[in-house]
Amino acid sequence: IDLNLGFYQVAKHYYFPGWHQQSTTFELMFNKAKWDAMNEQQQALVTQVCRSNFAMGMAEGEAIQGKALAELESKGVTIHRWPQEILDVFESTWNEVAAEQAAADASFKQAWDSLQAFRAEYKRWGELGYLK
Incomplete structure (x- = not known):
């Protein structure tokens, strides 16, 4: 939650789920030549540190x-969940935008197609693997 950003000082309504960002992840980018210049042990160390950082950040x-959430409410913020009708509009509108972007940009299309394939593969697990 964006508590540390102080939005509660100017916005008293907080809506979930966050459509723009379903989760927070971090990345580390390397210059390819610098990465290739590292030995296997150095690459393994950087890889493990990134994995550990990701796991700790998620946990x-x-x-x-x-x-x-409790602190936001104590500061006068009302917590809401977007109604399903609104979420449906967000999704359909995003799908339109994504289709336009995929048609205009081969890199976007490649990333979008990959994400869609993952979602289709993951869908069954997502439906079965969690309590509702």
Whole structure:
């Protein structure tokens, strides 16, 4: 949650889920030549540090959300969930934009097609693997 950004000072309504960002992830980008110049041990060390950072970030990020919600409410913020009708409009509009972008940009199309394939493959697990 964006508690540390102080939005509660100017916005008293907080809506979930965040359509623009379903989760927070971090990345580390390397110059390819510099990466290739590193030995296997150095590459493995950087890889492991990134994996550990990601795991800790996900675990800690999830663990603190309840307290953050309570703190926002204590500052006068009302927490809402978007109605399903609105989420449906967000999704259909995004699909239109994504189709336009895919038609105009081969790199976007490649990334979008890959994401869609993953979503289709993951869908069954997503439906079966969690309590509702």
